[in-house]
Amino acid sequence: ANDRPWEDLLRHARSGDPQQLTDCVEQLSTGDQARALSRLSEDERSEVLTALSAEEAAELIRCLPEMQAANTIGMLQVDTAAAIVHELHSDEQADVLGDVSSEQAEAILQALPDDEAAAVRELTSFADDVAGGLMICEVLRFHENMTVAEVIHQLSANEDEYSDFDVQYGYVCDSEDRLIGVIPMRNLLFAKRSERIATIMIRNPLSVFDSTSLEDLVEFFDDHSFLGAPVIDAGGHLRGVIHRDAVDYEATRAVESDYLKSQGIVGGEELRTMPxxxxxxxxxxxxxxxxxxxxxxxxxxxxxxxxxxxxxxxxxxxxxxxxxxxxxxxxxxxxxxxxxxxxxxxxxxxxxxxxxxxxxxxxxxxxxxxxxxxxxxxxxxxxxxxxxxxxxxxxxxxxxxxxxxxxxxxxxxxxxxxxxxxxxxxxxxxxxxxxxxxxxxxxxxxxxxxxx
Amino acid sequence: ANDRPWEDLLRHARSGDPQQLTDCVEQLSTGDQARALSRLSEDERSEVLTALSAEEAAELIRCLPEMQAANTIGMLQVDTAAAIVHELHSDEQADVLGDVSSEQAEAILQALPDDEAAAVRELTSFADDVAGGLMICEVLRFHENMTVAEVIHQLSANEDEYSDFDVQYGYVCDSEDRLIGVIPMRNLLFAKRSERIATIMIRNPLSVFDSTSLEDLVEFFDDHSFLGAPVIDAGGHLRGVIHRDAVDYEATRAVESDYLKSQGIVGGEELRTMPxxxxxxxxxxxxxxxxxxxxxxxxxxxxxxxxxxxxxxxxxxxxxxxxxxxxxxxxxxxxxxxxxxxxxxxxxxxxxxxxxxxxxxxxxxxxxxxxxxxxxxxxxxxxxxxxxxxxxxxxxxxxxxxxxxxxxxxxxxxxxxxxxxxxxxxxxxxxxxxxxxxxxxxxxxxxxxxxx
Structure with missing residues (x-):
């Protein structure tokens, strides 16, 4: 195997054979993908990402450090960039668009479907280190009047779309989208199909506000062994779900950033590929x-x-x-x-x-x-x-x-x-x-x- | 509220009213619990933990930094210590017993049920930073010949015991306990009750070896968006499940420990409550x-x-x-x-x-x-x-x-x-x-x- 995989990437991108390029990318571990991409010049990186399908390009963007991901997206043609951003999760979209220039972000948002753009606009309105900035909008949301059978039907009808979701819990809302209960998916196994979910859900579930700080979130997940928690706004409306992972990741970044700052690397991450x-x-x-x-x-x-x-x-x-x-x-x-x-x-x-x-x-x-x-x-x-x-x-x-x-x-x-x-x-x-x-x-x- | 909660803890522990002590503990956040406990002297800490039920004492032990948790367990009477250790998860048991003296560990193991002691002995045989040392043994394990109905029955019969488990996936083994498949619990919703799980499971699931290093585990969870992965030994037998959380936590500790080491705090965590x-x-x-x-x-x-x-x-x-x-x-x-x-x-x-x-x-x-x-x-x-x-x-x-x-x-x-x-x-x-x-x-x- 070649120890300089970025050369292979560039050669395949230029040879005009997307399948070979895809194979080459898939053979690399995420670590090597990040290393290879960061070794290319900005123009070369654009060439490679443009030659890939949007879905695969999104996978590559995902493995880059945040600032570098944003810089890379910022260099691409708007339609290519939008297609790639479309493939990212809502929290990743917000992270990337929060770090490109505001004109670029606006241009990319214009090219996204309206509802997606609205969700991203909402997420980017939050700071990176509060629940609103760390949550994702993809959440299993059911109306209180639905029956167990209807829920199961909705799950199986949307299996593909839901495969990326947190599938431990479904969240139950009233007609005004206020969170009123949570239902562990596992409990559906034991329930009668004709039952209304409002009768088997857990009422008054624990939740966090979209304004809850990282420190309080760390404390919340220390206190409770949940994998995720619903995020509500001040009016009690369900806005998304925050995963323990996202909180842990942000906390690690905070520790790492403290270490860097104590050694005099202040004002954001430095990578040696920067100017x-x-x-x-x-x-x-x-x-x-x-x-x-x-x-x-x-x-x-x-x-x-x-x-x-x-x-x-x-x-x-x-x-x-x-x-x-x-x-x-x-x-x-x-x-x-x-x-x-x-x-x-x-x-x-x-x-x-x-x-x-x-x-x-x-x-x-x-x-x-x-x-x-x-x-x-x-x-x-x-x-x-x-x-x-x-x-x-x-x-x-x-x-x-x-x-x-x-x-x-x-x-x-x-x-x-x-x-x-x-x-x-x-x-x-x-x-x-x-x-x-x-x-x-x-x-x-x-x-x-x-x-x- | 008293800003010195450790004084309350001690007073209630000495007053001989366990309910008041329990109430007092439950009113504190995990952060305050850790702070309060670490402020007590070793003897006082023993008094408080001995006065609590084993389950509640285990909750307190859980929120202490690892070394301090082990020191605290090491100071208790063997039977009190064993009762508390019994309430911990298998990975926590291994962490604590790995850090007390080997005589103390042996005495506590003798006082535990045989199968539990065997599981801990196995876990402590692994280093802290390989999959075997990070996994937990509590795993939903089903035989390939079981039907969906039997699985659901086993789940509902053991609901209490299973409530702490990772309930996204069940693992399917052959008669020799070798991992042959994985079944997302959610898929049970869509399956016929009479079907054998071997026909609906995902064959040849991804897994990690008990000897897989922390670095490779981080890479594994970067590459795959799983919340957990089954851990097998060299012979392919299912040993446990490793959670993304445990890997993230250990990785944070590694970053933090690098920071401490770079500043001259070498050879383990220092807390100012140490001698x-x-x-x-x-x-x-x-x-x-x-x-x-x-x-x-x-x-x-x-x-x-x-x-x-x-x-x-x-x-x-x-x-x-x-x-x-x-x-x-x-x-x-x-x-x-x-x-x-x-x-x-x-x-x-x-x-x-x-x-x-x-x-x-x-x-x-x-x-x-x-x-x-x-x-x-x-x-x-x-x-x-x-x-x-x-x-x-x-x-x-x-x-x-x-x-x-x-x-x-x-x-x-x-x-x-x-x-x-x-x-x-x-x-x-x-x-x-x-x-x-x-x-x-x-x-x-x-x-x-x-x-x-």
Missing amino acids: IWLRARRRLSWLSINVFLNLGAASVIAMFQDTLEAVIALAVFLPIISDMSGCSGNQAVAVSMRELSLGLVRPTEAFRVWWQEVSVGLINGTVLGLLVALAAFVFNGNLYLGLVVGVALLTNTIIAVSIGGTVPLLLKRFGVDPAVASGPLLTTVTDMCGFFLVLGMATLMLSKLVTP | IWLRARRRLSWLSINVFLNLGAASVIAMFQDTLEAVIALAVFLPIISDMSGCSGNQAVAVSMRELSLGLVRPTEAFRVWWQEVSVGLINGTVLGLLVALAAFVFNGNLYLGLVVGVALLTNTIIAVSIGGTVPLLLKRFGVDPAVASGPLLTTVTDMCGFFLVLGMATLMLSKLVTP
Whole structure:
């Protein structure tokens, strides 16, 4: 097999034999499909997707990361794009059209059947991380007056269309489309065919509002072992169904995005297939803030130039103090971020967290301080130099874990994203404190440090 | 409502009124249940769980993070623990008993019914991240000779027991328990009651092996829109069913654990309710390696003491070069980790990734280098100092993104966990290169830097 499947895709797309292209696509796993597509240039990708049937092109679009899927759809001819979008589920349609330009989205919507376009317009009106943005509109919907036999008939008559649906539950509505009950499909097996479904349904079913937040949805599915839940609007009308899967997927994305943000990949997913200037600009927006913070922290060193000049060995230890305090602080940040996401700690409990971090900081600071003090003594032969850097690292470790543990809670409490801001804030403060501790103590003990 | 629900739990547990305790537990959301339990001491937690019915205690255990759940079970009397474990699903039983000491696990297994103990023993024999460790044994299992009527009868006779099961599909086995077909429960609605299920089942259903890895399972559920899949052993016998949920959950845990590991929380989840010494020791194991790497990198500075002594302003910029290069490199690490997890890049494609990083590094290094050069010039008035630190930062940014982008791929290729090792490796090498660049160039241009 060829290890560069994107070359095969392109060759078959250009040879004008759609069957060969289809075979080639189907032989690839979804992972390889995504990899192959993302390796093609934008024009080549259009060629391949246009050569495929809309249904197969939709399968390919589905396996791409969201932004890339939207970019790809945006590059296609409107009618090709619309045909592909038509094959996607309503939630996928909303995701894709939410990420292309508004003119492109409008053009594609115009080319879709009216009811489909209306459903997508409704879904795109919700944010990505509330139930309305995560639900799908394809739902088994029955009227309360129907009998079991009528329901079974409707199911078997629409078997093809319903095959993509969540088939565990049917939802029962009144004449005004308000959700009044839910019926586990399995229960139809045990029911008399002549019975009205209103008599065997579960009344007042649990549901979520289209405005329910991701956090509350995660909690809802933690509390209840449902695979899906009906979504209603403020008036009680059934709007769609939200799957546990969609909630889990969005929650994973949130964790992943926190990780990326903490490392300075801010403002959306970066893929190396994106234009260089875009990637550079996004990364720079975070780096350039950091460079100013760094200059601020380093200005502390500049204040102590005379001390440094007298005891040049101190310069060797400044980066160590800075880096080690950063490491200790980031560990505390990571634990706080995790406890926040698990709901084990509340933003108001900063004091408790601080206390729990101080104890760990005292132990680790002592061990690290002793190691560095020993290294300083061996390197320089001056016991006091060891004392200065050791005590500075001990003190600064306690400061670093205190800040690292509490800052995510405080940021969250004041509505700032802790994943983005915790790291730079932590590093700046611990650098300043660390430099000040080392150089300040050295200045006080200068006579002991300068070997005559 | 009391904002400290753990106090209520303890009071009710001690008052000897189980109903009040039960009410109190049921009023809490799962999030609050976890928070409240984790706030109690180990002994208090035992008191509360022992005072509850086994079924309710199991609900509480279920909402705790895995390690904490196991620790809690390990502290209880064996018979109480066994009664609670009995109420858990087979996969949860395996998770909990896999994390307590082997003597405790053996004692609890002895107290369980024989068939249950056998199922758990089988599950615990699998790793956490293969299908066998993620599956559950509760599965709708029918013999090929059964009729539709018999299946429906079995379903309705066992309605209570089956209510926890995945009820979308039933699995059909031959007399030797080998999986030969799958039957969507919904199809029973349309079938004649006298028909044999072997005639209406889907033959040769897709299945996964008990040894299938998490990575392959993610791919399987990406490729197929099933909510679950049957798990078979090498001989084709049906062992259980694996849910998409369990795979998604385990994948989220893997992402989360990568984030924690990259920040130096290695060797398992840390919660602040764990003993201080354990938390300190775990964090230290990573920090102490880092301190040695740091000392190694800083020894480069020591080699250039004469230059530093002559141009003390350089000491101000060393930590900036170190920190900024680390930031740029970590961005590249984060993008590589993400592309690896999305399958968009293969460990063998390090060269391509390197090239894509160099271009971004060139742009960002130029901008950052200019900023720092300007700062150096303003601070010190010497144009050559600006030149030295600017060129050093430009060069070191390119080095940092090159290492950051490729190291995760190379580590993965050689079987080392990139989440743990990428960061320290990156920081050490970029620190050494950065210090060497600044101080080496300064040594060469010493006559221009020293203002007479």
